[in-house]
Amino acid sequence: MTSELDIFVGNTTLIDEDVYRLWLDGYSVTDAVALRVRSGILEQTGATAAVLQSDTMDHYRTFHMLERLLHAPPKLLHQLIFQIPPSRQALLIERYYAFDEAFVREVLGKKLSKGTKKDLDDISTKTGITLKSCRRQFDNFKRVFKVVEEMRGSLVDNIQQHFLLSDRLARDYAAIVFFANNRFETGKKKLQYLSFGDFAFCAELMIQNWTLGAVGEAPIDLDSQMDDMDMDLDKEFLQDLKELKVLVADKDLLDLHKSLVCTALRGKLGVFSEMEANFKNLSRGLVNVAAKLTHNKDVRDLFVDLVEKFVEPCRSDHWPLSDVRFFLNQYSASVHSLDGFRHQALWDRYMGTLRGCLLRLYHD
Amino acid sequence: MPGKLKVKIVAGRHLPVMDRASDLTDAFVEVKFGNTTFKTDVYLKSLNPQWNSEWFKFEVDDEDLQDEPLQITVLDHDTYSANDAIGKVYIDIDPLLYSEAATVISGWFPIYDTIHGIRGEINVVVKVDLFNDLNRFRQSSCGVKFFCTTSIPKCYRAVIIHGFVEELVVNEDPEYQWIDRIRTPRASNEARQRLISLMSGELQRKIGLKVLEMRGNAVVGYLQCFDLEGESGLVVRAIGTACTLDKLSSPAAFLPACNSPSKEMKEIPFNEDPNPNTHSSGPSTPLKNQTYSFSPSKSYSRQSSSSDTDLSLTPKTAPYPQGPRIYLCPSSPSLSCGSLHLKKSCLLLSESSLTPHHSSLVSPVLRKSVSFSEELFLAASGMGSGSAGKEGGPFKALLRQQTQSALEQREFPFFTLTAFPPGFLVHVGGVVSARSVKLLDRIHNPDEPETRDAWWAEIRQEIKSHAKALGCHAVVGYSESTSICEEVCILSASGTAAVLNPRFLQDGTVEGCLEQRLEENLSTRCGFCHIPYDELNMPFPAHLTYCYNCRKQKVPDVLFTTIDLPTDATVIGKGCLIQARLCRLKKKAQAEANATAISNLLPFMEYEVHTQLMNKLKLKGMNALFGLRIQITVGENMLMGLASATGVYLAALPTPGGIQIAGKTPNDGSYEQHISHMQKKINDTIAKNKELYEINPPEISEEIIGSPIPEPRQRSRLLRSQSESSDEVTELDLSHGKKDAFVLEIDDTDAMEDVHSLLTDVPPPSGFYSCNTEIMPGINNWTSEIQMFTSVRVIRLSSLNLTNQALNKNFNDLCENLLKSLYFKLRSMIPCCLCHVNFTVSLPEDELIQVTVTAVAITFDKNQALQTTKTPVEKSLQRASTDNEELLQFPLELCSDSLPSHPFPPVKATSVDYSSFADRCSSWIELIKLKAQTIRRGSIKTTVTVEKASPVGDGNFRNRSAPPCANSTVGVVKMTPLSFIPGAKITKYLGIINMFFIRETTSLREEGGVSGFLHAFIAEVFAMVRAHVAALGGNAVVSYIMKQCVFMENPNKNQAQCLINVSGDAVVFVRESDLEVVSSQQPTTNCQSSCTEGEVTT
Secondary structure, rough: OOEEEEEEOOOEOOOOOOHHHHHHHOOHHHHHHHHHHHHHHHHHOOOOOOHHHHHHHHHHHHHHHHHHHHHOHHHHHHHHOOOOOOHHHHHHHHHHHHHHHHHHHHHHOOOHHHHHHOOHHHHHHHOOOHHHHHHHHHHHHHHHHEEEEEOOHHHHHHHHHHHHHHHHHHHHHHHHHHHHHHHOOOOHHHHHHHOHHHHHHHHHHHHHHHHHHHHHOOOOOOOOEEEOOOOOOHHHHHHHHHHHHHHOOHHHHHHHHHEEEEEEEEHOOOOOOHHHHHHHHHHHHHHHHHHHOOOOOHHHOOHHHHHHHHHHHHOOOOOOOOHHHHHHHHHHHHHHHOOOOHHHHHHHOOOOOOOOHHHOOHHH | OEEEEEEEEEEEEEOOOOOOOOOEOOEEEEEOOEEEEOOOOOOOOOOOOOOOOOOOOEEEEHHHHHHEEEEEEEEEEOOOOOOEEEEEEEOOOOHHOOOOOOOOEEEEEEEEEEEOOOEEEEEEEEEEEEEEOHHHHHOOOOOEEEEEOOOOOEEEEEEEEEEEEEEEEEEHHHHHHHHHHHHHHHHHHHHHHHHHHHHHHHHEEEEEEEHHOOOOOOOEEEEEEEOHHHHOEEEEEEEEEEEEEEEOOHHHHHOOOOOOOOOOOOOOHHHOOOOOOHHHHHHHHHHHHHHHHHHOHHHHHHHHHHHHHHHHHHHHOOOOOOOHHOOOOOOHHHHHHHHHHHHHHHHHHHHHHOEEEEEHOOHHHHHOEEEEEEHHHHHHHHHHHHOOOOHHHHHHHHHHHHHOOOOOOOOOOOOOOOOOOOOOOOEEEEEEEEEEEEEOOOOOOOOHHHHHHHHHHHHHHHHHHHHOOOOOOEEEEEEEEEEEEOEEEEEEEEEEEEEEEEHOOOOOOHHHHHHHHHHHOOOOOHHHHOOOOHHHHOOOOOOOOOOOOOOEEEEEEOOOOOOOOOEEEEEEOOEEEEEEEEEEOOOOHHHHHHHHHHHHHHHHHHEEEEEEEEHHHHHHHOOEEEEEEEEEEEEEOOOEEEEEEEOOOOOOOOOOOEEEEOOOOOOHHHHHHHHHHHHHHHHHHHHHHHHOOOOOOOOOOOOOOOOOOOOOOOOOOHHHHHHHHHOOOOOHHHHHHHOEEEEEEEEHHHHHHHHHHHOOOOOOOEEEEEEOOOOOOOOOOEEEEOOOOEEEEEEEEOOOOOOOHHHHHHHHHHHHHHHHHHHHHHHHHEEEEEEEEEEEOOOOOOEEEEEEEEEOOOOOOOOHHHHOOOOHHHOOOOOOOOOOOHHHHHOOOHHHHHOOOOOOOOOOOOOEHHHHEEEEEHHHHHHOEEOOOOOOOEEOOOHHHHHHHHHOOHHHHHHHHHHOOOOOOOOOOOEOOOOOOOEEEEEEEEEEEEEEEEEOOOOOHHHHHHHHHHHHHHHHHHHHHHHHHHHOOOOOEEEEEEEEEEEEEEEEEEEEEEEEEEEEEEEEEEHHHHHHHHHHHHHHHHHHHHHHHHHHHO
16 A cells, blocks of 8 residues: 555645754755654654654645745745745745855855856765755855846845845845855855854945945946946945055054054053054055955955954954954044045045954954 | 626736746737637736736626636737637636625636646636616526525525425536547646536526525525546536525624524524524425425416515415425324334335345344335335336336325425524434446437436435435435446435424514424423434334433434534534445446446445444444435445544433444353453443543433433343333333443454454544534634645555455555544644544545545634533533443343344435346346434533533634734635634625636646645645635635545656536635624625615515
C-alpha cells in the first residue's frame, strides 16, 4: 500500500511556522521530518512518523506554490488562490526575505551576478547553510536589487513598497543593495571581524549623507544621467573630496589642526600620548581615504582602508572606544577653527558620516 | 424579451505573459451570452489592462437567463496568427433573478483555463433588468429561491413545506463524442463545462417550475449531482424540498435567526417565529392532496398562474379533511397501521423461512440483525410480475398505478431536510435505504430520460414502502447517490422513516404553532424516540423498553437516522464519529455477469456494514446514530462500503449493553485465554470511551420510576423480569434477556479480524472531537474560528494476492491515517471539533482507492463546555457509578441461548434490486434482501442545551477573530459545510453556488506530480468559489459541499485530469458582536424582504 496522492487544502491556508522555517532553511522533506521528529513533536501530539511525513509534504507543497507569489509580495496580497490572514502574509514575506548573517557577510558587496551564484556552493560549505537556502537568499538580494535598481526616490521606501518588508528588513536590504551597487569590499580577512550590522549601519549613514538623494532636492533632478538617487554615491561630492587634501598637504594646517585637537583633549584621553604621536598618521589616513574616493577601485576599498588606516592603528595602541569618540569628535570639530580651510561644509558631510562609521567599526 | 443583461468589463490584473518577446500581453475580452457575443478593445502591452468597456447589453428570454451562464473569455490579440485564449470565467447569473438575493455581481474573478489553471483575474460588473410582469416571471420559474442548506434557512420561516421535488436531465457527454478525437483537450473540457453549466441551469429551471406548480417559492436542501456515465451519457439530477418561505422581517427575529440553539429562541414570542427552524409545516399526505387539487398538471398551473394569489392563500384556510388519514396521530401510530402491518409481517415471516440459504450464509451473528421485511416480498412480487428493467415498460404501468393512487397520497412524501422545527418530527422509525444495480446503455433520446426516471422512481417507491413498514408515512433526511464503474451503476437512496406532526401539514399559522407548542410541552418531549410501529407486529425484531424519559411510551434500544440530532434532544455526554469500513473483492466481469456479482455481494456488505456500526456504537457506549450515510462504491474488481455517522447517547434510550465474545472451540485452553483477553480489552475500551465522551447516564432508581426498564446491569434475567413484571408486556419481557450482550462469535479468522478491527479505531487525541452532523452533541459554546478543508488521499494497493482481509486493513488504515493527519494538522485549533466530516470513496482504477474528506474544524471554549452535559433528567435522578457494574457484568451464559432472537434491532432497511437485469439473466431468484431496520427515537429536552448555547462567548471569539482581515485587500470569504457560522448571524442569502470545473494537465511532473496538481486545483476551486461569493456581495458560503472529485491520472503519459463539482449557499453574515452596529442597516433588508413577500406570497 503506497500513498499515491495525499493532499490537504484548507479554505484558510494553513501555515506551520516551524515547517516554514525548515523549508526556508532548505531542508529536504526527509531531513525536515527527521528534524521535526527530533523536536519531540511526535511525543507531544501522539502522531506517527507517517503523519508527520504527510504533513511536511503538504506544507512544502503549499510553500512551493506560494513561492512564486513571494517573489512579488504585492501579488501575495492581491491573489485569490490562497486565503491567508494579513498577519500571516506578513510573516510569510518577512521570513522569506530574512537572511542569514553568515550568508550575507559572504555576499555583501559582491556583484549579484551569475558568477557569484556559482560560488554559492562554496559559501554553502563554508557557512553550513544549505545550498537551497543560499540560493533563495541570493535570489532575494538579486530580485530586490533588480526591482529598485532603476527607481528614483528613497531606497528604503522603494523596497518597502515593492516587497512589503518591515522597516528593519527594508533597511537591511537597502544596505545590501547599496553595497552590491558600489561593490564595497567586505570579504578581506581584515574585515572579517565586522558584522553585517556594522556594514548596514555604515551603509545607512552613507545613503543618508553621501548619495544624490541625500542632497535633498537633487540638483540634477532633470539631468538625464541615470544615477539612482539613493544607490550611487554623489560623484560631485566625491570629486570635491579632493579638496580636503589640503588638511594634510599643508604642513601648517596639519600642525595647527593637531595642536587644536591636542589642546582640547589633553587630560581627557587615556591614550593621549599615543594619539599625539599618531595624529599625523591618522589624519593623513582619513584625509587620503577621502581624496582617493574618486576612483571606483578606491571606493570599493573604503572599508579596507578605514580599517587599515584608522581602526588598526588605534586598536594596536589599545584605544578605548570612548577615547576614539573623543578624538573623532574633536578631530572633526577642530577643523572649523582652521581659518585657512574653506571646505567646512564638505568636511562635515564627509567627516560626519565617517565618524559614525568609524565608531561603529571600532571594535574587536 | 423579459430581461436585459448588462455586462461591463472593467480591468484585468496579473495576466500571464503571452508574448515572450515583450514579456507583455495584448489582451481583449469576449463576452458571450447565448448566441450573442461582444468584444472589448484590445488593450495593448499590459499585464494589467484597463478596458473600462461600455455596458454590453443582451436582451434575452428569461428561460435563457436561467439556463445559460455568462461566458467571459480573455484572449491575447495576435496580428498574424489566431488569438490565443488566456482563460474563461463562467458566471451564473441566477442569483440576480430573484429580488432578495444579489442585485449586482461585481468583482474580481479568477480567469480560469482548464489546462493552465488560474491565470490572472478580471474585474466584471453584471446587472439584470427584468422588465416582465409577475405572472410571466413565474412561468419561467425565475424567482424561485434555491438553498443547499438542509434546514429552513436562517432568516426565513417556512410557511408551508410542500415536499419532494426531483428532476433529471440527460445529454451526451462531449468527451465521448466523435468530435472529441479531433479537438484539443481544452476545447473538449470547455465544451463539457459549458454543457454541464447549461444542464444545471435547465435542471434548476425545471425544478423551479415544479415548485411553482406546488405553490412554493423556494427549494431547500437542493442537491444536484452528475452521473458521468461515460459512453452512455451524462445525467444531471437534482432533488430538493419545495417550500413556501417567508423572509423574517422583524428586527427581533433577526437575533435568533440563528445558527445554533440560542438563548433568545426561548424568549421571543413564538408567533414572531424567531427561529425559522421552528416553523415549517409537515407536508406529507395532505400536501399531496393540495398539490393535486391546485395543480393537476403543468399546463393548468401555467395558465392559471395569474390566479396564483388566490391559490396560495387558500391553503391557509382550507381544511384538510384527509390530513390525518395516515398514521398521523403521534400518540397512536400503531393503531392506524396495525392491521396492515400484521399482514405484512406474516408474509415476512414466511418469506424468511422460505429462504434457508439466507440464514445459512451469515452465521449465527447474522441472524441477530438481519430481518426480512415485507419489502422483500414486495420487491419479489414486483419483479416477478414485470421484470422491470431498462425498457421501463412495466414500470410505466406501475407508475400509472401510482399516479392514480396519488390522488389520495403524495407520490413521495420525502424531505431532503435534516433539521426541523421542534415538534415537526413526531416519531422516527429508523433508516430506510434501497439500492439497485443497473446496466447502463446509451440514452437514445435525451429529451425523454425515461429510463433513468423509472430507475429512480422504482427506488423511491421502495423507500416509501420501507417507511410504511416502519409505520411511518414520511421519509426525512432523504438523499440519493450513484456509483458507476464501466457500464454498471449502483443507485442508492436512503432516508429516515418518520411520522410528522399533522399540525405542521397545515399552514404554519400562529395559533396552530402555539397550540402545538403547548401540546409538545405537555406530552411529547421525548416523542421522537418513541416507536411509530406497532410493538406487537414489529417489522423486525427489536428490543423495546419504556422511554427512559417519559416512562410512558416504548422506545427501541438503538436508533439509527440520517438526520441531524434534533436541537432539543437530550443527550448525555458528547458524540463521536463512527465509521464502518468494508471492502469486498469481486471478480472482473462484463455486463450482466458483473451486475449479478455485484448484486450478490451487496446484501452481505450491507449486513456487515451494519454489524460494524452496531459493534462500534456499543464500543463507544452509545445508543443512537445520527447523520448516517452509507456509501457503496463499485470498482473493477472490488466493492467498498463506507458508513459514517455520529454516535450519541440519547437519554431516552436504554443504556447499551456490552459486547460479548464467545469462542466456538471451547476446549482449547490457549484459545480460551485469548478470548478472555480480547474480552477484557473490549471491556476496557468501552470503559475508556465512556469516560472520554463523558457518558454518565443517571442511575435509574427503580423505586422512583416503577421500574419498567430492563436493567442491563443485572446479571440475572429472572430478577429483572420480576421487577418489570408489573407493567411490562410479556413478549417484550422475553426479549429483555437477550438485550445486554451483543455477542460476537469468533469461529474463524474473519470474525477474529472483525474484533480486531473494532479495537484498532483510535480515539481522536484529547481536545479533538469529530462528528458528521452539523453540530457536535454535547458541545455548544463554539467560538468563531472555523477552518473548512478538503483532504484527498489515493493509495495504490499492491496487486499481489489481495485478500478481503488485506483489503479491509488497507482501507481501514487509509481512513484512520487520514483522520490522524487531520487531527495533527489542526492541532493548533484545540480544543476543537471536526464537524460535518464527509468521507467519499471512489475507485478510479483497478488498484487505486481514493478517499476525499471535507469537513470544518470549529474551536470551542472548553470551560463552558463542561456545564452543558447536565440535563434536567440527570439532575432529578441520582447519580451513581453505574459504569463499573455495567462493564463487568455481562450475562455471559445467556448469550448462547439467546442467539435466535436478536438482542439488537437491526438497523436500517436495505434492499438490493436486481430488477434491471433480471429479465436478462433471471438470476433474480436469488434475491436476497437484507434489511435491517432501524429504529431510533431520541428523547429530547432542550431546555438546558438551549440556555447554554447562546453564551457562545462573545469575549472569546472577539480575541480570536480580531487579528485577521485587518488590511487585506481581498475580502475574507468563509466556507463551511454547515448551515450556520458560529458566533455570527446570517442576514441574507445571495443565491446558490453551483460550480463545475475540469482541470487537465499534460505536464504532470512539472506541476508537482499528482499531489501538486490536485492540491493546486482544489485551491483554485476554493478561490473561484470565494471570488463568486465576494462578487455577489457575500462573505461566506454555507452548506458547502464537494459533490464530486473525479481524478484520473496517466503518469506514463505525464497526464492527469480532474473534475470537481461544488455547491453551497452564498450568504452575508454579521458577527454577533457587530450586530448592534449593523442594526441600522437592517431597514434595507427588510424592505427587500417585504418586496419579496409581496411578489411571492400574497
